Amino acid sequence: MIEFDGIRKRFGGHAVIDGLSLRVDDGEFFVLVGPSGSGKSTLLRMVNRLVLPDEGTIRVDGEDVASVPVERLRRGIGYAIQSVGLFPHRTVAENIATVPRLLGWSKEAIRDRVDELLALLRLDEPGMASRYPRTLSGGQQQRVGVARALAARPRIVLMDEPFGALDPLTRESLQASLKAIQRETKTTILFVTHDMDEAFGLGDRVALMLDGRLVQTGTPSELIREPVNDRVRDFVGGARARLRELALHRVRERMHRGGVADGEAVDADATLQDALGAMLMQGRERLPVSEGGHAVGTIDLADMVERRR
Numbered sequence: 001m002i003e004f005d006g007i008r009k010r011f012g013g014h015a016v017i018d019g020l021s022l023r024v025d026d027g028e029f030f031v032l033v034g035p036s037g038s039g040k041s042t043l044l045r046m047v048n049r050l051v052l053p054d055e056g057t058i059r060v061d062g063e064d065v066a067s068v069p070v071e072r073l074r075r076g077i078g079y080a081i082q083s084v085g086l087f088p089h090r091t092v093a094e095n096i097a098t099v100p101r102l103l104g105w106s107k108e109a110i111r112d113r114v115d116e117l118l119a120l121l122r123l124d125e126p127g128m129a130s131r132y133p134r135t136l137s138g139g140q141q142q143r144v145g146v147a148r149a150l151a152a153r154p155r156i157v158l159m160d161e162p163f164g165a166l167d168p169l170t171r172e173s174l175q176a177s178l179k180a181i182q183r184e185t186k187t188t189i190l191f192v193t194h195d196m197d198e199a200f201g202l203g204d205r206v207a208l209m210l211d212g213r214l215v216q217t218g219t220p221s222e223l224i225r226e227p228v229n230d231r232v233r234d235f236v237g238g239a240r241a242r243l244r245e246l247a248l249h250r251v252r253e254r255m256h257r258g259g260v261a262d263g264e265a266v267d268a269d270a271t272l273q274d275a276l277g278a279m280l281m282q283g284r285e286r287l288p289v290s291e292g293g294h295a296v297g298t299i300d301l302a303d304m305v306e307r308r309r
Contacts, residue, residue, distance in 0.1 A: 001026050002047060002156065002190060007056035009042055009212075016042050017053075018212045026155075027186040029179070031203035033193055034235075039212040040192045041160050047190065048077045048158060060156065075099055078149035078157035078187075082164045085145065086133040092118075092144050093129040099152040117147040121177055139170035146178060150187070159191045163198070175202060196236055200224075200244055208232055220248050246273040246304060254303040255289045261298040265290040268297075275299050 002024040009017040017039040024030040032040040045051040046058055049070050058065045065073055078099075086095050096117055097110045105113070118124045121143040133141055142162060149157050163171045179202055182189055193199050199206045200220035207217040216228045224245050227233040237244050252268040265288040266275045278287055285301040 001059075001061055002188070003057075003059040003062075004043065004046075005057045005059070007043065007046065007053045007058065009039070009046075009051070009054050016212050020056075020212070020214050022207060022214060022217070024188060024190055026188055029182050029189045029191065029202055029204045031191045031193060031199040031206045032209055033196060033199040033206055034209035035194060038209040040209045043209075044158050044160055044190055044192050047156070048074050048079060075102060075152070076154055076156070078152070078154040080145050080149040080157065080159045080162045082161040086141060086148075088133050091130050091132060092123070092136070095133070095144055096147045096151050098148055103152055105152075113151055113153075114147075117150060120181055121147050123147065137170075139166055139174065142166060142170075142174060143177075146174070150181065150185075153185075154187070156188045156190070159189060161192055161194070164193070164195075171198075178202070197244060197247065200248060208235060210235075221245065243273060243276075246276060247271045251275050251289055251299050252291075255297045255299045256303075257297045259298045260295070261286045261288045263287045265295065266299065267291070272304055276301075276304055 004020055004022040007017050007020045008015065020039075020043065032044060034040050042051050046053055047060065047065065049065060052066075060068075060073075060077075087098070090098075093114045096114050100110045100113060114129065115124075118128060123140065123143050128140075133144070136144065146159075146162065149159070163174050166174065175198065178189075181187075191199075191202060200223075203220060205217060206220055206223055208215045208223065210231060216223060216232050218226070223232065223236050227236060249272045250268070251266055251270050251272060251274075254272065255268065261284075263282045263284045263286075264278065266278050268289050268291040270278075275287065279285060279301055286298055288295050289297045289299050
């Protein structure tokens, strides 16, 4: 668990963070979102003491981070950033193994963990482990950066705009991989982004920061449906918010089992937003749904609207 209690930070007389309190629960994928200059990256960097607060306390598992030796603190927290920061003269395997080696893992344990992460992050093509960062694409470098952050099995991982410089397809692929890994490992992730779609697609809870203050915290659906003021409403998309909400739900949640429909099928794990796009492309109000390559039901345009309980 990460707790921020009364955090204040000023740079050059300007309050970057002003009296912020927040708790991130164990095993939670928590996203800080807001425009540039809102203080979200500064707040994240306080967890591993890259930035020190002027006032307030930050606790990890109940322990004040200011009382923990900085080397021990950082070795226990994974960290991934947009610019990746891979060591250029170390191979992919050596980069991933950085923290486990510092922690004194055996060579066999390191090798096994590197192989595991290469497979998890789809970096297991022949020869990948021995390649150098300069020979990798941007997406591959970012995957290595994520693997390095996860290598020592930290209970907490901090991620600061890690996918911001990637093309949309690579970004979506990495987001899906990260979310799947987090669900499997129950790692606590504190993630910073300025992209509301990314925040809603990844976060169990989302905190919107504006001008160094925490404006609203809640699930993606809560921010969309119950914005606390007009600034939140505008930031989450105004009229577009309904379309964003479709991206939070899967076809399998609204589909009808059985039945038949014409057209190209959508996958049961696709989002409702994807299904709506397929309907518009095909000019159909009903489409078949497939799972594992087999037809399992249908999805209607009317199913885009939530069935109230």
